[in-house]
Amino acid sequence: MDRFRLRCTCCNKAIAFELKGRCTCGGSLLVEYDLEQVAAKLSPNTLLGRTASMWRYKELLPVLHEQSIVSLGEGGTPLIRMPRLERELEVRQLFVKREEQNPTGSFKARGFSSTISLLHEYGVTKVAVPSNGNAASAMAAYAARAGMQAVVLVPRDCPGIIIEECMRFGAFTFQVRGLIHDAGAIIEAGKAEQGWFNAGTLREPGRVEGKKTMGLELAEQLGWRLPDVIVYPTGGGSGIVGLWKAFRELHELGWLQSELPRLVSVQERGCTPIVDALRNGDTQVQPAPEPVSSSPTGLRVPNPPDGSLIASILRRTGGTAVSVTAEQIAEAQRRLGLEGLSSSPEAAATLAGAIQLRAQGWIRPKESVVLFHTAHADKYLPWKPSPEPPTVENYEQLKLWLPS
Numbered sequence: 069m070d071r072f073r074l075r076c077t078c079c080n081k082a083i084a085f086e087l088k089g090r091c092t093c094g095g096s097l098l099v100e101y102d103l104e105q106v107a108a109k110l111s112p113n114t115l116l117g118r119t120a121s122m123w124r125y126k127e128l129l130p131v132l133h134e135q136s137i138v139s140l141g142e143g144g145t146p147l148i149r150m151p152r153l154e155r156e157l158e159v160r161q162l163f164v165k166r167e168e169q170n171p172t173g174s175f176k177a178r179g180f181s182s183t184i185s186l187l188h189e190y191g192v193t194k195v196a197v198p199s200n201g202n203a204a205s206a207m208a209a210y211a212a213r214a215g216m217q218a219v220v221l222v223p224r225d226c227p228g229i230i231i232e233e234c235m236r237f238g239a240f241t242f243q244v245r246g247l248i249h250d251a252g253a254i255i256e257a258g259k260a261e262q263g264w265f266n267a268g269t270l271r272e273p274g275r276v277e278g279k280k281t282m283g284l285e286l287a288e289q290l291g292w293r294l295p296d297v298i299v300y301p302t303g304g305g306s307g308i309v310g311l312w313k314a315f316r317e318l319h320e321l322g323w324l325q326s327e328l329p330r331l332v333s334v335q336e337r338g339c340t341p342i343v344d345a346l347r348n349g350d351t352q353v354q355p356a357p358e359p360v361s362s363s364p365t366g367l368r369v370p371n372p373p374d375g376s377l378i379a380s381i382l383r384r385t386g387g388t389a390v391s392v393t394a395e396q397i398a399e400a401q402r403r404l405g406l407e408g409l410s411s412s413p414e415a416a417a418t419l420a421g422a423i424q425l426r427a428q429g430w431i432r433p434k435e436s437v438v439l440f441h442t443a444h445a446d447k448y449l450p451w452k453p454s455p456e457p458p459t460v461e462n463y464e465q466l467k468l469w470l471p472s
């Protein structure tokens with residue numbers, strides 16, 4: 069086997085690596101490494117001498133040549149213990165993984181460092197993404213760094229600072245009437261004519277791999293012992309897929325000195341397709357019923373591209389999914405503020421979810437818990453982007469704004 073290949077999570081077929089996210093059967097394709105080759109080069113000891121970047125795990129990332137790597141200093145984020153919250157929640161340990169310290173203020177930097185590096189390696193020059201915001205600004209930043217043309221499409225209520233950031237990074241930036249999947253449909257309509265690579269969730273293998281480094285890093289920071297419970301804010305779901313993949317690879321490498329954690333997805337009431345599927349015992353995730361009424365954040369993904377994979381991962385780990393209200397999120401933002409943390413709604417949703425699960429007894433007093441603090445509050449402050457980017461309803465309208 070080459071150093072890595074792709075395997076379908078649905079029909080289990082293995083194929084040679086390519087820039088492809090979907091199998092012919094419709095399942096998601098994830099990277100599978102030859103872990104014997106990895107183990108010959110990488111060990112917990114070899115890691116000790118490497119810099120604090122997600123690329124310290126390069127043997128577990130699908131980029132072949134170091135010169136392809138497009139980096140802005142992602143990864144190496146702090147893991148901090150929260151003694152007061154431990155006492156309040158009555159749990160043995162509570163940690164926050166500070167992903168807001170990544171470039172562009174969110175964990176999305178990891179996914180796009182990896183995706184844009186891969187695209188760079190394969191000679192892609194134009195990339196487009198549908199996003200609720202943070203993915204758009206991360207992609208725009210990494211595309212700028214790589215000298216690629218970027219096109220980003222976000223819903224009209226996307227936070228203004230994020231839109232401004234995309235424009236400053238030089239991306240062709242558009243607002244869309246509708247939600248993230250409407251943005252995705254416009255990209256699909258134009259990609260052949262424009263030569264765009266659609267870097268949406270689970271459309272290529274790089275993003276999950278970049279997000280996987282959150283799990284590798286967490287394990288390393290905790291001395292290769294994982295917590296009992298991880299709470300993660302879930303939208304498209306590649307964060308959960310990445311964490312699960314990290315722990316499975318570490319387990320197969322034999323580096324872990326603990327059981328695998330129970331993974332928890334948090335979503336906001338008004339758009340909870342994963343929570344609903346788990347509650348109803350469904351293996352297929354149904355799109356969230358209209359009208360979708362949750363806040364405009366990264367959690368507002370009514371129809372995740374591979375919801376059934378996320379649901380099956382949560383079940384397999386003994387985990388769950390929990391719905392929190394906008395008020396509970398706002399309260400958690402205030403509470404984290406009193407700990408010196410500036411939290412985006414998605415980041416604070418993890419504390420709101422943990423409080424709920426502790427109150428239900430699902431998280432037990434003797435357990436250790438990690439919250440993934442995925443983005444900074446600043447990105448959500450009121451801001452009017454200047455100039456206001458065009459709003460488009462379809463590809464024909466968008467095309468008029470592109471250079472001919």
Ligand SMILES: Cc1ncc(COP(=O)(O)O)c(C=O)c1O
Pocket residue numbers: 174200201202203301302303304305306307308365366367412414415442443
């Ligand atoms: C800050 C933040 N947290 C969490 C999520 C959800 O992540 P995922 O798409 O991996 O489920 C997003 C997605 O946009 C986000 O921006």
